[in-house]
Amino acid sequence: MVDIATRVWNHKWRIDPIVRSLIDTDFYKLLMCQSIFRNKPDTQVTFSLINRSQNVPLAKLIDEGELREQLDHIRTLSLSRGESTWLRGNTFYGKRQMFRSDFMEWFENLRLPPYHLERKGDQYELTFEGKWHEVMLWEIPALAVLMELRGRSVLGKMEQFELQILYARAMTRVWEKVEALRDIPDLSIADFGTRRRHSFLWQDWCVQAMNEGLGPKFTGTSNCKIAMKRELEAIGTNAHELPMVYAALTKTDEDLFQAPYKVLEDWHEEHEGNLRIILPDTYGSQGFLDNAPDWLAGWTGIRIDSGDPATAAQQAIDWWKSRGEDPRDKRVIFSDGLDVAKIKELHAQFAGKTAISFGWGTLLTNDFRELVPGDALAPFSLVCKAVSANGVPTVKLSDNPNKAMGPKDEIERYKRVFSMGEQKSQEVIV
Amino acid sequence: MVDIATRVWNHKWRIDPIVRSLIDTDFYKLLMCQSIFRNKPDTQVTFSLINRSQNVPLAKLIDEGELREQLDHIRTLSLSRGESTWLRGNTFYGKRQMFRSDFMEWFENLRLPPYHLERKGDQYELTFEGKWHEVMLWEIPALAVLMELRGRSVLGKMEQFELQILYARAMTRVWEKVEALRDIPDLSIADFGTRRRHSFLWQDWCVQAMNEGLGPKFTGTSNCKIAMKRELEAIGTNAHELPMVYAALTKTDEDLFQAPYKVLEDWHEEHEGNLRIILPDTYGSQGFLDNAPDWLAGWTGIRIDSGDPATAAQQAIDWWKSRGEDPRDKRVIFSDGLDVAKIKELHAQFAGKTAISFGWGTLLTNDFRELVPGDALAPFSLVCKAVSANGVPTVKLSDNPNKAMGPKDEIERYKRVFSMGEQKSQEVIV
Structure with missing residues (x-):
C-alpha cells in the first residue's frame, strides 16, 4: 500500500534541507553561547569559512543557488517547543538547568543573522557578521551544509x-x-x-x-x-x-x-x-x-x-x-x-x-575515503572561525603551525607575547 | 507520517510466508512440468528432501511447527491472474505461447499436493507423493523454505x-x-x-x-x-x-x-x-x-x-x-x-x-560464508529429488560419485548398463 499523502508531502519540498534544527549543532557551542551572552553580549565578531584543502574547489562542486537555499533555510529555523523543553529539562554533565532562563528566553526568539556569500575563483567566501553569541551559532550548520552539498555533488551522479x-x-x-x-x-x-x-x-x-x-x-x-x-x-x-x-x-x-x-x-x-x-x-x-x-x-x-x-x-x-x-x-x-x-x-x-x-x-x-572514483567523497579540512572581534583581527597559533591563522604581523606579536618557540608542523588531514 | 493501515495490515500476518507464488520457482520446472503433463501424465513419483550436509542439523535449527506453517501456506497458493497472463503472453527464448492452453488451464487450477513430514534424529524426512507433474513443483519451494528457515534461526538472534x-x-x-x-x-x-x-x-x-x-x-x-x-x-x-x-x-x-x-x-x-x-x-x-x-x-x-x-x-x-x-x-x-x-x-x-x-x-x-560466528549462515548442500517412479527407485550416477543416489544394487546395475568406469570424486560444497 502506497501512502499517497506521504508521497505527495515528500515531493512538495522545494529543497531537501540539510540542517533542520537550531540544535543540530555541537553542545559546546550552546555552552559557549550562554557564556558569551552573559560575559560579552556586546562584542561584534566576523566568522569566516576557511577551506584549508584548496584542492577541493568548492565553488565548482557546489551550485551557488543551492548553497543559498540551504543557508536561507537555516535562517528560517527557530527553537521548537520540544527542543526548548529538552534544553531546559535535561541533565547535562549531571547538572539540571544548565541553561539559565534569560538565555533560554533569548534563544527561543533567535533567528540566525544574515550571511555574506561571494564566489572567489573556485572557492566561496562565506562570512557572518554581528553579535558574537548570534554569529557563532552559524559555525556548525555552515560547515555541515558545505560538507553535505559537496557530497551531494558526487552522489547525484551515482546509480x-x-x-x-x-x-x-x-x-x-x-x-x-x-x-x-x-x-x-x-x-x-x-x-x-x-x-x-x-x-x-x-x-x-x-x-x-x-x-x-x-x-x-x-x-x-x-x-x-x-x-x-x-x-x-x-x-x-x-x-x-x-x-x-x-x-x-x-x-x-x-x-x-x-x-x-x-x-x-x-x-x-x-x-x-x-x-x-x-x-x-x-x-x-x-x-x-x-x-x-x-x-x-x-x-x-x-x-x-x-x-x-x-x-x-x-x-x-x-x-x-x-x-x-x-x-x-x-x-x-x-x-x-x-x-x-x-x-x-x-x-x-x-x-x-x-x-x-x-x-x-x-x-x-565522514570516512568515505577511497569509496568512489577520484576519492571525491574523502573528507577535507574545512573550518569556520572568528576572524575578527570589534574590528580587530583574531589570531590562533595552535601547537601545529599548519593550523595557525591571523595577519602575519599579529601572529608575530602573539608569538612574542606568548613566548612561542619553534613549532613542529603536522599535516592537517581532517 | 506513519501509514497506520499498512502497519496494522503487516502485523495481521500470522506468519511471514517464504514462498508467496507458485511461479516463485525455476523456469525449467515449468518447461519440464508441461513436458511431463503431455508425455507422462500418469506417472506416480516420490520426491524426497536429501540433506547432503549432515553436519547441518536441520531439525534442531528449524521448529517443526514453523516448517509446517510454511509448507501449508504453499499449499494455499494458486496461480494469480497476472502470473497466468505473464506465462501465456510472454516470449520465452524468442517463442510466443511457450505454454500450451491445456497445460495453462490445468496449471491455473493447481494446488500443490500434500507433503509428509517427520523428524528423524536431527534431520527432517520430507517427502511428496503423487502425480509427477504435480509433485515435481514442490522441489524448489521446499528447498527455498528450508534454506530460509535455517537462515531465520540465525537471524532471529541478531541485534x-x-x-x-x-x-x-x-x-x-x-x-x-x-x-x-x-x-x-x-x-x-x-x-x-x-x-x-x-x-x-x-x-x-x-x-x-x-x-x-x-x-x-x-x-x-x-x-x-x-x-x-x-x-x-x-x-x-x-x-x-x-x-x-x-x-x-x-x-x-x-x-x-x-x-x-x-x-x-x-x-x-x-x-x-x-x-x-x-x-x-x-x-x-x-x-x-x-x-x-x-x-x-x-x-x-x-x-x-x-x-x-x-x-x-x-x-x-x-x-x-x-x-x-x-x-x-x-x-x-x-x-x-x-x-x-x-x-x-x-x-x-x-x-x-x-x-x-x-x-x-x-x-x-547465498554467499553468507564467514559473515556470522560459527559460519552459521554458510550455504549447504540440500536437494529434493525424485527417489522413485511408479514404485521403482530412481538412480543418479552423475560425473561426481558424491552426487550419486539410489539403492546400492540398482547403482551397480546402472553402472553396468551405462558402462560407467572409475569416477573421480569432487567435494560437493553447494
Whole structure:
C-alpha cells in the first residue's frame, strides 16, 4: 500500500534541507553561547569559512543557488517547543538547568543573522557578521551544509545500486571500527563529528552504531539534536573561539597574555566538574601551562586538539605533577584527527596514567575515503572561525603551525607575547 | 507520517510466508512440468528432501511447527491472474505461447499436493507423493523454505545493527563479484540461485544488482516470479529428474540404456534453438555422448552440472568435432558450484572455442560464508529429488560419485548398463 499523502508531502519540498534544527549543532557551542551572552553580549565578531584543502574547489562542486537555499533555510529555523523543553529539562554533565532562563528566553526568539556569500575563483567566501553569541551559532550548520552539498555533488551522479553499495561499504567500515574498539577496556569515546559529517542521517546512523556496538563505552554525542532524539548524553565543553576573541579584545600585551586565563576564569564561575576542561593550545600549550595560575591545576582535565597528541598528553601529566596534582584523578581528552589505530595507540600509552576520553570526529562521521572514483567523497579540512572581534583581527597559533591563522604581523606579536618557540608542523588531514 | 493501515495490515500476518507464488520457482520446472503433463501424465513419483550436509542439523535449527506453517501456506497458493497472463503472453527464448492452453488451464487450477513430514534424529524426512507433474513443483519451494528457515534461526538472534551490517557486508560482497565479472568480455551469465537462496528478497536484490552492474552480460534469472517482476528473461531448460524417472520406468536393460535419449527425443519434438540443451551427466557424460544418436549433435548446447567442468567442456567440444559439428556454433553452459574465480578461469579457457554461458546459483544468492560466528549462515548442500517412479527407485550416477543416489544394487546395475568406469570424486560444497 502506497501512502499517497506521504508521497505527495515528500515531493512538495522545494529543497531537501540539510540542517533542520537550531540544535543540530555541537553542545559546546550552546555552552559557549550562554557564556558569551552573559560575559560579552556586546562584542561584534566576523566568522569566516576557511577551506584549508584548496584542492577541493568548492565553488565548482557546489551550485551557488543551492548553497543559498540551504543557508536561507537555516535562517528560517527557530527553537521548537520540544527542543526548548529538552534544553531546559535535561541533565547535562549531571547538572539540571544548565541553561539559565534569560538565555533560554533569548534563544527561543533567535533567528540566525544574515550571511555574506561571494564566489572567489573556485572557492566561496562565506562570512557572518554581528553579535558574537548570534554569529557563532552559524559555525556548525555552515560547515555541515558545505560538507553535505559537496557530497551531494558526487552522489547525484551515482546509480541506485552504486549508492546502496556505497553506503553498505561505509557502514561496514564504521562497524569494523566499532568492533575494533570493543576490545579496549575502559574505553570512553564520544561522537564529535557534526561539523564535517557526511550528512545528518549518516551521523545519526554512526551514533546509533556506536551506541549498539560499544554500549557504555560510548559516552554520547556532541550533536544536541541527535542526543535528544536518541536519548544520549550531549558532550562538549569549550573551544578556541573564546581565547581568540578575548585576546583580540585586549588593548595591551599584558592583557593579551592574560586573555586565555580570563576565559577560563569566567568559565570557572559558571561550570564545575567534567565541564572544567582546559583547551591549552590556542597560543601554545607549553607556555599556557607553565604560566597558568594554580587554581587551573585543580580543573578536571585537558583537551588535546593539535600537535602530537602523545607529547601533549605527557606534557599535561607532567604539568599536573609539577603542581602537586595526581594525574590519575585527571582526564585527558583527545579530539584531533583520530581514527582507530591512533585511539588504540593513545589508549595503550596512557591508560592507568590518567583518565582518557576520545572525541571522535571526521573519521567517524565522514570516512568515505577511497569509496568512489577520484576519492571525491574523502573528507577535507574545512573550518569556520572568528576572524575578527570589534574590528580587530583574531589570531590562533595552535601547537601545529599548519593550523595557525591571523595577519602575519599579529601572529608575530602573539608569538612574542606568548613566548612561542619553534613549532613542529603536522599535516592537517581532517 | 506513519501509514497506520499498512502497519496494522503487516502485523495481521500470522506468519511471514517464504514462498508467496507458485511461479516463485525455476523456469525449467515449468518447461519440464508441461513436458511431463503431455508425455507422462500418469506417472506416480516420490520426491524426497536429501540433506547432503549432515553436519547441518536441520531439525534442531528449524521448529517443526514453523516448517509446517510454511509448507501449508504453499499449499494455499494458486496461480494469480497476472502470473497466468505473464506465462501465456510472454516470449520465452524468442517463442510466443511457450505454454500450451491445456497445460495453462490445468496449471491455473493447481494446488500443490500434500507433503509428509517427520523428524528423524536431527534431520527432517520430507517427502511428496503423487502425480509427477504435480509433485515435481514442490522441489524448489521446499528447498527455498528450508534454506530460509535455517537462515531465520540465525537471524532471529541478531541485534538491529548487526543485521544491518550483515546485509551491508553481503551486499558489498555480491557487488564486488559483479564488479569483478564486469571485465569479462562477452560474458553471458544468469541467476540460477532460487533453490538455495538466502531468501526471496535477497535473491531479488542480487538479480537487480547483476542487472544494474552487468547490463546485457546478465541474461536473466531462472526465477519466474523475479523475471516477471523485473521484466527479465526467464532462463532454464531441463534437469536430471527427466532421465532419472524415464530410466526408472523402463523394464529392460536395453530400454534403460535408451531412456536418456528418449527424454531428449520428447524434448526435441517440443523445443528448438536455445532450449535444446543436453544435460549429459545423469549416467556419465562420456558414455552418453559416445553412444548418442547423431541428431543430438545438432542440438545447440550442453549443460555441465557435475565433474570437473573444464574436462567436461573439452569432452563436449571433442564430441561435437567428432560428429562433424563446429563447436564455435555451440554453447556450453556451466552451472555447478560456480563463483567468480571459477567463472573467470572457465571463460579464459574456453572463450573463442565455443559459446559459453554461466548459470550461477548458490554462491550468487547465498554467499553468507564467514559473515556470522560459527559460519552459521554458510550455504549447504540440500536437494529434493525424485527417489522413485511408479514404485521403482530412481538412480543418479552423475560425473561426481558424491552426487550419486539410489539403492546400492540398482547403482551397480546402472553402472553396468551405462558402462560407467572409475569416477573421480569432487567435494560437493553447494
